[in-house]
Amino acid sequence: MHITPDSHADHSLTAEHLAFILARFGDREAFFLETVTLPDELSPLPCGLHGPLAGDAPVPEAEVSYVTRGNRPGASRVCARPVRMTRTMTVIGGPHEGKVILYTAHGGPCAPREPFDPGLDDAGRAASQTFWAEHALSRT
Numbered sequence: 001m002h003i004t005p006d007s008h009a010d011h012s013l014t015a016e017h018l019a020f021i022l023a024r025f026g027d028r029e030a031f032f033l034e035t036v037t038l039p040d041e042l043s044p045l046p047c048g049l050h051g052p053l054a055g056d057a058p059v060p061e062a063e064v065s066y067v068t069r070g071n072r073p074g075a076s077r078v079c080a081r082p083v084r085m086t087r088t089m090t091v092i093g094g095p096h097e098g099k100v101i102l103y104t105a106h107g108g109p110c111a112p113r114e115p116f117d118p119g120l121d122d123a124g125r126a127a128s129q130t131f132w133a134e135h136a137l138s139r140t
Helices: 015-025 122-132
Strands: 032-037 045-047 064-068 075-079 084-086 088-096 099-107 136-138
Touching: 015 032, 015 088, 015 099, 045 088, 045 099
Parallel strands: 075 136
Antiparallel strands: 032 088, 045 084, 064 075, 088 099
16 A cells, blocks of 8 residues: 555644554555554544544534535535544555555544545435434534
């Protein structure tokens, strides 16, 4: 696996986090998605997910606003809650231009893609809508 300019590696990852990712996942030859516990020598990472998967009650609609983040084709469900530091990291990688690269890595558990993601089929979109009806991201 390689880390390239196409890797989305800007979620507060340090050079040490990236070195860990390469050491742990560098031999991958196909798509993978894995959530791991960070070793003690690495700093924790921020996690902006709120809701049942993060150990919270569902995030009520009264607490939510919708914000288009970056160049995404839809608006994300966000709330004014602060990020929390976590010792878990989700790493996603797979094929890109003839090699396996890091797609992204971030603190916390793996959440499903958002309902507006064009890669979702009808079943995936329905599952995503159910998940995101109870979860929100920190507004950052």
